Amino acid sequence: MISRRTLLRGAGVGALVVAVPVPALAAEGLVPNVFVRLDDAGRITATVPRPDTGQGVRTVVALMVAEELAVQAGDVSLEQAPGDTERFGSQAVANSTSVRQLSTPIRTAAATARCLLVTAAAQRWRVPVAECTARDGFVCHPRRGKLPYRALVRAAAALDPATVPVELTPPEKWRLLGKTRGGRVDARDVVTGRTRYGIDARPPGGLVAVVARPPWIGAVPDTVDDTATRALPGVVDVLTLTAPADGQGGVAVIARSTHQALRGRDALRITWRGGTPTADSRAWLADLRAALPAQAPIAGVQQVYSMPLLAHAPMEPMNATAHVRPDGVTIWAPTQDPGGLRTQLARQLGVPAASVRVEATASGGAFGRRIEPDPVLEAVACSRRAGAPVQVLWTRADDMRNDSYRPMSVHRMSAEIGSDGLPVRRAHEVVTWPLTVLPFFANPALIKASGDHFPYTVPGEVSVVVRPAPLRTGFWRSVYAGQFVYAEENFLSEIGRRSGLDQVALRRSLLPAGSRLHKVLDAVADRAHWTRPPAPGTSRGVACLEEYGSAIAVIAVAEPGSRKVLRVHAAVDVGVALHPSGVRAQVEGCVVDALSTVLGAQITVREGAVAESSFGDYRWARIGQTPDIDVTIVRSDAPLGGLGELAYPPAAAAIASAIAGDTPVTSMPFGTAVG
Amino acid sequence: MxxxxxxxxxxxxxxxxxxxxxxxxxxxxxxxxxxxxxxxxxxxxxxxxxxxxxxxxxxxxxxxxxxxxxxxxxxxxLSRDGDHPVQRAWRELDVAQCGYCQPGQVMAAAALLARDPDPDDAAIEEALRDNVCRCGSYPRIRDAVRRASRIMREER
The missing domain is CATH 3.10.20.30 (Beta-grasp domain)
Incomplete structure (x- = not known):
């Protein structure tokens, strides 16, 4: 056993947890910490500190609390934490950290409540604590019978937690965590339409705003004639938004309903100035290629890979609702970082953080886009003007054309090949753009750290040249690893093809024996029956990645002739998979992202503007293009790993290699002009 | 107005x-x-x-x-209590990730099954072709439509 304080200190946000006064007043039930409480009726409520953007963090929190309190997941009511980093620590959904960083604090929080209840029962029965166990909402004793939690809440709340040792339930005793059965805790709300996303926030008296956005990149309003707009029914006000304080800038029309706001926007007459009205993404790609040094560092095998712009395009378009009052601000937003958003708003508005409330709603996808605050800043500006709650809604075209895109990049790979056909030395030269939404991401070392995870025992160098970004760029699932790994794995496949080597055997020989990657590669090769020759007309691709504390290997099977992907197998090691269905879901999602971006989804810029406007021309995969996806979970002793972004880079590489068959891959999308 | x-x-x-x-x-x-x-x-x-x-x-x-x-x-x-066979199948197979597209997917699947109680994969893919899921839940959607079809058959 370890003391509760020791445990919490090791929990990452430990100091914040123990800073909460314990025990709380008995009248409030048992409130041992910010994450878990029991009321006098014994009802359990857990607070989920990070937003659920589809990664399933609410389900994992419910499972962790139910596991430690010896109840079912359905017995735990969930509350979504508002933004408050002082109470909850980092609340950012980023870098595949949600479950990794919450596991110890949440489980410890629930185990603390259980140990207090068990101790209270033992004292009442005057028996040793070790003879008592928690089960199904009761504390049980072999001779004394059982007491429901509700009968113990007050006594437990009166205990000094410092005197009660806390022990986490060991994995071999888990009933819920790590088990295959059981889905999302919010599933019933989802399939009945009851889940409230940001777009569903409807504060009383609320108005709706849409924003006329720049018709080309970087344009700002010069003259605005809103006469016709203001004459329309339902239009309340028109205001010019100025970047960066008010978001990305434009002209907002505030109205009583969405349709009236959209009609009001159509009636605006705006002239624009500035920006880059002739920009073209084909020229941007040419600029990146021209920035490669004249000669590759290695004169052997060479290949250049071109990577496109990608948009996030979550199903729920950007939106935010704000209510600015004299005494404070309330925000309802699908955000990846409610805590950081609150801190930023307080600083920007010059008000105490305590007067800013950020409600993190359910989020209809995020993929990195909702780490940015721009829709919220627009809503704040509109609400301040209107003196009422205002929801700013982005249309799909607004979203597609004003995103923070994944940067274009060019990768020149070169390698020296040994007599056995394997690479003995390699070089990877990258030319790309920074992430403009986070200025310090212009540092080449940081870009390299984000992208470079080459796991094979081939010495070499990775160099990064950063060119100025010609439009907004941001964090897109897997960030730079999406581009780097695609180039590296496709190049390794190219070397294997030229040397006539088996793609799995070649990778095996370049991975340390006994490594996590070696094991998942073996597992996926087994699942894909790798040693059998592929069926006539089919081809296979392989790729690996170890990152976010996890390891994955992917094998894709495709028909190069029809460009049809038939099957994708993945084997993944996240240490212990707390919610196996959720683990599979994250891999499946990454595989569909990979499929989409390899088969043709890309953003292009013509005459200064993003050409794509919706799902008709941003060609995301549909159900009929989606192969069967087979995910094997490989358990290991490694600490809990992250997963949300792990599978995208290797899945994209494996799928491209499979579709390419006997031809080299040189771009994403495969076989399509980039830019 | x-x-x-x-x-x-x-x-x-x-x-x-x-x-x-x-x-x-x-x-x-x-x-x-x-x-x-x-x-x-x-x-x-x-x-x-x-x-x-x-x-x-x-x-x-x-x-x-x-x-x-x-x-x-x-x-x-769609149902009084959220227990339409399609809704049940969606829960059983843990289809949703963010869930935002799922009301539309569920309604498209329910309409399909109302006119074709035993659709093959081609019919499922045709009926749901223009329902985009950005989280990539398609393989589970395909399985869940088949599952819903079976539930409806068993309960007929």
Whole structure:
């Protein structure tokens, strides 16, 4: 056993947890910490500190609390934490950290409540604590019978937690965590339409705003004639938004309903100035290629890979609702970082953080886009003007054309090949753009750290040249690893093809024996029956990645002739998979992202503007293009790993290699002009 | 502005809007049926899929005026208790990730099964072709439609 304080200190946000006064007043039930409480009726409520953007963090929190309190997941009511980093620590959904960083604090929080209840029962029965166990909402004793939690809440709340040792339930005793059965805790709300996303926030008296956005990149309003707009029914006000304080800038029309706001926007007459009205993404790609040094560092095998712009395009378009009052601000937003958003708003508005409330709603996808605050800043500006709650809604075209895109990049790979056909030395030269939404991401070392995870025992160098970004760029699932790994794995496949080597055997020989990657590669090769020759007309691709504390290997099977992907197998090691269905879901999602971006989804810029406007021309995969996806979970002793972004880079590489068959891959999308 | 009488989820609802207002915004803004999701507004993504006279339809490309005298069912009215076979199958197979597209997927699947109780993969893929899921839940959707078909057969 370890003391509760020791445990919490090791929990990452430990100091914040123990800073909460314990025990709380008995009248409030048992409130041992910010994450878990029991009321006098014994009802359990857990607070989920990070937003659920589809990664399933609410389900994992419910499972962790139910596991430690010896109840079912359905017995735990969930509350979504508002933004408050002082109470909850980092609340950012980023870098595949949600479950990794919450596991110890949440489980410890629930185990603390259980140990207090068990101790209270033992004292009442005057028996040793070790003879008592928690089960199904009761504390049980072999001779004394059982007491429901509700009968113990007050006594437990009166205990000094410092005197009660806390022990986490060991994995071999888990009933819920790590088990295959059981889905999302919010599933019933989802399939009945009851889940409230940001777009569903409807504060009383609320108005709706849409924003006329720049018709080309970087344009700002010069003259605005809103006469016709203001004459329309339902239009309340028109205001010019100025970047960066008010978001990305434009002209907002505030109205009583969405349709009236959209009609009001159509009636605006705006002239624009500035920006880059002739920009073209084909020229941007040419600029990146021209920035490669004249000669590759290695004169052997060479290949250049071109990577496109990608948009996030979550199903729920950007939106935010704000209510600015004299005494404070309330925000309802699908955000990846409610805590950081609150801190930023307080600083920007010059008000105490305590007067800013950020409600993190359910989020209809995020993929990195909702780490940015721009829709919220627009809503704040509109609400301040209107003196009422205002929801700013982005249309799909607004979203597609004003995103923070994944940067274009060019990768020149070169390698020296040994007599056995394997690479003995390699070089990877990258030319790309920074992430403009986070200025310090212009540092080449940081870009390299984000992208470079080459796991094979081939010495070499990775160099990064950063060119100025010609439009907004941001964090897109897997960030730079999406581009780097695609180039590296496709190049390794190219070397294997030229040397006539088996793609799995070649990778095996370049991975340390006994490594996590070696094991998942073996597992996926087994699942894909790798040693059998592929069926006539089919081809296979392989790729690996170890990152976010996890390891994955992917094998894709495709028909190069029809460009049809038939099957994708993945084997993944996240240490212990707390919610196996959720683990599979994250891999499946990454595989569909990979499929989409390899088969043709890309953003292009013509005459200064993003050409794509919706799902008709941003060609995301549909159900009929989606192969069967087979995910094997490989358990290991490694600490809990992250997963949300792990599978995208290797899945994209494996799928491209499979579709390419006997031809080299040189771009994403495969076989399509980039830019 | 004009008054339109709509029949939504078995109830008669009167709304006072411009006739060209998309049905999507009538349902969401006027009637508070926020389970009908906005995804594209131009009939390309399927997030708002509902039933009009029993068939799958896109409220974002129909108007209030078009919709008078039609029978509209939204996700909120698909079943009394959330236990339509499609909804049960979606839960059993843990289909949803973010869930935003799923009301539309569920409504498209329910309309398919109402006219074709035992669809093959090609029929499933045809019926759900224009329902985009950005989280990539397609393999589970395919399995869940088959599962719902089986539930309906077993309970017939």
């Amino acid at each position: 004009a008054r339109y009488l709509l029949r939504v989820n078995g109830e008669r609802r009167e709304v006072d809007v411009d006739g060209d207002t998309p049905l999507l915004w009538v349902l969401r803004d006027e009637l508070g049926l926020t389970g009908v999701k906005y995804g594209c507004g131009v009939g390309l993504c399927g997030a708002c899929t509902s039933h009009v006279d029993g068939a799958a339809a896109r409220p974002c490309v129909r108007t209030a005026a078009d919709s008078a005298q039609t029978r509209i069912t939204t996700i909120e009215g």
